[in-house]
Each structure stands twice: as C-alpha cells, then as structure tokens.
Amino acid sequence: MTPRATTAAIEIWEKWQAQGATLPLDRIVNEEVRARKSLNSRERRWLTDAIYRNVRLLTRQEALCKTMGMEVTAESLIRLWEMETSREPQEELVKALAQLPAKTDPSGYLRTTLSYPEALAKELEVLLGDEAVAAGEALNEQAPTVIRVNSLKSKRERVLKQVEGSYPTNYSPWGVVLPKREPIQGIPGYREGRFEVQEEASQLAILFAEAKPNETIIEIGAGGGGKTLGLAAAMENTGRIFALDTSAARLASLEKRLPRAGVTIVQTVQLTANEMGVWGSAPWSVGGKYERGADCVFIDTPCTGSGTLRRNPDKKWFGAEVGNYPRLQSILLEQGSHLVRRGGRLCYITCALERSQNEKIVEAFLQSPAGKDFKLDGVPASLALFAEGKYFRTWAHRHGLDLFFGAKLRRKG
Incomplete structure (x- = not known):
C-alpha cells in the first residue's frame, strides 16, 4: 500500500486509542477518512480494513508482534496488517501464526486468536458451551448492511427491484440486505422515506x-x-x-x-x-x-x-x-x-x-x-x-x- 495510506492508518489508530473511550470507532474512522481528501477509494478501503481488522483481533495482533520481537505500537500493528495481506507472507510471520492457539485449545483460541476479553469469553462459554468458539468467530465477521422497508410507503418487492443485487432477509418480513456498503442516502427511495437502515x-x-x-x-x-x-x-x-x-x-x-x-x-x-x-x-x-x-x-x-x-x-x-x-x-x-x-x-x-x-x-x-x-x-x-x-x-x-x-x-x- 502507499506510504500516505499507511501513515493515515497509523494516525487514525492513534486517535482511536486516545479517544475510543468517548467516541465510537465508526465515527472516528469516518470523520478522519473524509478529512483526508487526497486518499483515493482503494486507499480508503485498505486503511479502513486495516483498522477494523486490528480492532477485532487486537489480542491476536499484539501476540503476533511480541512473538516476532516487535514493540506493540500503532505503526507495528498497521505494518503487521500489510504483512498479512501481502501476496507472499514473510516466513517470520508464518512461524508466528503457527504459534497462536488453535481450535484444539478452545479457551486459548477464544481469548487470544479470536481476541475476546476474559469477561466476554467466559460469558460465551457459560451460555453456549461447545458453541462458544463458533459464536466468537461469527461475532468477528463484519455484518452486512440491512434496511427495513417502510410499509407505510412501500413494499419489499418494490425495493428489491430498485436496488440491484439486494436480497430479502431470512427472518424479517421487512428486511432487505444490500449487496455492498455504500452511502444509504444515494440509494433510490431513501429520500422518499421508503426504507431505513436497521439490522435484522x-x-x-x-x-x-x-x-x-x-x-x-x-x-x-x-x-x-x-x-x-x-x-x-x-x-x-x-x-x-x-x-x-x-x-x-x-x-x-x-x-x-x-x-x-x-x-x-x-x-x-x-x-x-x-x-x-x-x-x-x-x-x-x-x-x-x-x-x-x-x-x-x-x-x-x-x-x-x-x-x-x-x-x-x-x-x-x-x-x-x-x-x-x-x-x-x-x-x-x-x-x-x-x-x-x-x-x-x-x-x-x-x-x-x-x-x-x-x-x-x-x-x-x-x-x-x-x-x-x-x-x-x-x-x-x-x-x-x-x-x-x-x-x-x-x-x-x-x-x-x-x-x-x-x-x-x-x-x-
């Protein structure tokens, strides 16, 4: 990735660490990305993925840094993302990945490899037993963008026809899953109040x-x-x-x-x-x-x-x-x-x-x-x-x- 995208990712990560207790991650990332007008769309996607990936798997990423002899800093975490997304991962990284807890060690896998704090890991284990790891993996996935069709103004079939690539939700009679993440305001029907963003x-x-x-x-x-x-x-x-x-x-x-x-x-x-x-x-x-x-x-x-x-x-x-x-x-x-x-x-x-x-x-x-x-x-x-x-x-x-x-x-x- 370009030096300016890497630098931007490091700066945004540092801002999240400083302000994350009072501001949500999505607000910090969105505001910072918008402010960096020189970044192209590919760079914006890359740095957003880098930050969210590191947040989701922070314990894992810190463990990898330590195994590889790297101090855990904003720069090392972003550099680690660059290594992981490289077409030819470094041998040092491959060895470090092999040392992470595997599924054969469910407790370590949940806490380190999937990066769940002790309180959340324990709650998943008590509630779900053997399903805790599967739940942890699913919660680490990015959720799709879902909208609720406003039945006062439209029908789901109409919205599905208007939004190419969209498909109905599995359970809600009003839900539609969008094919990609995009500004909702630009989708036909939004300004007319035919739908709202709402998770299923x-x-x-x-x-x-x-x-x-x-x-x-x-x-x-x-x-x-x-x-x-x-x-x-x-x-x-x-x-x-x-x-x-x-x-x-x-x-x-x-x-x-x-x-x-x-x-x-x-x-x-x-x-x-x-x-x-x-x-x-x-x-x-x-x-x-x-x-x-x-x-x-x-x-x-x-x-x-x-x-x-x-x-x-x-x-x-x-x-x-x-x-x-x-x-x-x-x-x-x-x-x-x-x-x-x-x-x-x-x-x-x-x-x-x-x-x-x-x-x-x-x-x-x-x-x-x-x-x-x-x-x-x-x-x-x-x-x-x-x-x-x-x-x-x-x-x-x-x-x-x-x-x-x-x-x-x-x-x-």
Whole structure:
C-alpha cells in the first residue's frame, strides 16, 4: 500500500486509542477518512480494513508482534496488517501464526486468536458451551448492511427491484440486505422515506412487541428512533406512541425522521432523571397521568452493546464493562411497569449477551413488589426459532444476526 495510506492508518489508530473511550470507532474512522481528501477509494478501503481488522483481533495482533520481537505500537500493528495481506507472507510471520492457539485449545483460541476479553469469553462459554468458539468467530465477521422497508410507503418487492443485487432477509418480513456498503442516502427511495437502515435482529425486536393498530405504546429509551419508526409502521400509523428519552439531541434526531417516514402518531417526551436514572417527570412517575395507560411499554434498554460486535468491534475494548448498567436497567424496568394497563405488555429489550443484563434483571423484577403483578409471556409463534424458554434471543453463529435479548411480561388481570 502507499506510504500516505499507511501513515493515515497509523494516525487514525492513534486517535482511536486516545479517544475510543468517548467516541465510537465508526465515527472516528469516518470523520478522519473524509478529512483526508487526497486518499483515493482503494486507499480508503485498505486503511479502513486495516483498522477494523486490528480492532477485532487486537489480542491476536499484539501476540503476533511480541512473538516476532516487535514493540506493540500503532505503526507495528498497521505494518503487521500489510504483512498479512501481502501476496507472499514473510516466513517470520508464518512461524508466528503457527504459534497462536488453535481450535484444539478452545479457551486459548477464544481469548487470544479470536481476541475476546476474559469477561466476554467466559460469558460465551457459560451460555453456549461447545458453541462458544463458533459464536466468537461469527461475532468477528463484519455484518452486512440491512434496511427495513417502510410499509407505510412501500413494499419489499418494490425495493428489491430498485436496488440491484439486494436480497430479502431470512427472518424479517421487512428486511432487505444490500449487496455492498455504500452511502444509504444515494440509494433510490431513501429520500422518499421508503426504507431505513436497521439490522435484522432489531427488526425482529419490533415483531416481538406485537404492536397493533390503535394501541397506545410508550417507548422508553427511544433514542434516534429506529425502533420507534418500526413500531409506528407495524401500527399502520394509527394509535399513539410516546417516545421517551433523557437526551434532547437524540429526540431531535427522531423528530427529523418522522416526516420523511410518513409517521404522525409519535409524540416525543424528554424526561428528566437523576444520576441513578430515577425520573423526575411527574406525568410518567408512579401515580402520574399515564400510570397504567399503555397497551405496551417497550424498553429499548441502555446496555453494553456486546451483542453488536460485528458492527461495533470497539465495544470489546471500550464500554464492555457491565458496571452500573444492571442497576439502571432494573430501575427502568420497575418505572416502566407502572405505565402498563391490566393485560398489557412490558417488553424488555437489550443488544447485550451478558446474563447480568438480561435474564437476571427480569428474574429479579418478577420477585420485586412491582413485578408481583406480572407474568413472563412466551415468544410469539412467528419467532419460535429464537425462543430460549420464554425468552427471545438471536445469535450470530446460529442465525447470522446481532445478539438481541427480549423478555415480554404481561400484567395480570
């Protein structure tokens, strides 16, 4: 590769190491690549691949450097990528590769060769046993670009005809897989609101909620509105959706997307909350105006995002600590429960694999005073493939999807 591409890759890697704790990898790479206007398309692809490859396999790459007597630096990691992609790999590299743990040593292979931090590796082993290595390999693959067809404005068959090389998703009735990564804004139909970018497991989370026309749904953690728009389409743009979030910026982003999608039933609500996540917004609190007012409360729960490593490999190294997430998740589930009517649904969704953010949160809630009035519902028949007991869960190695978890609780009566 050209010297300028190599230099750019080294500089971007150093910026990620300095800022990765506060900025996501894709934002850093996209901004830095755009700023380097002298790079041609081949150079941009090469340095992007170099950075993402090293992030996905950082422990492996560091082990190779050490075996080869190289100090682990940004430059050595990028040079290593150059060696690995060379048509004639150096003998020294071939010998170092042979010393990496093989599949015959599943624990070492998962932690070193596939580069999973101890906490994530152990969680995969506990959840999956002999499948842990296959799951680790699948999560290291780059996810395809998937869009959700907006049923308020188009049909999947129409979008498939418009986008050459695209094909339908395996499970979502609205999904289309794009043939390559490209700016979504340039694809015919985007500006008219006929589709949105949304990973297939996220689309299935909308199906899991079983949203119906004319219902009242309260979405907690609406963010930029990906699932909000999907819920509105499933409701045929009838009824009401209250989209709750503490971030004015995220809600502003959602509000900009509504007209293009043809959605008119969404009302955004900015909540105030203390450092524990306890709401200070009276209408939504216990005894407030909306207590037991919703057919469905859909909690798009803040989490580590460990199930999205195919798209966000930096989450292995930054933001992977479970930390205080379970406390916040428990508080949100308890607060959301007060908004569910008799016979209504309380949907708890994460994109994390850890049990401490999933089953354990739900089980603890069911044993709490607020949870005594709820029962764990099953997974809809249309999603039976993803049922693990009464929980909903997708896997990269089994289904080719991000890892999503869902629990549906129904208020008794």
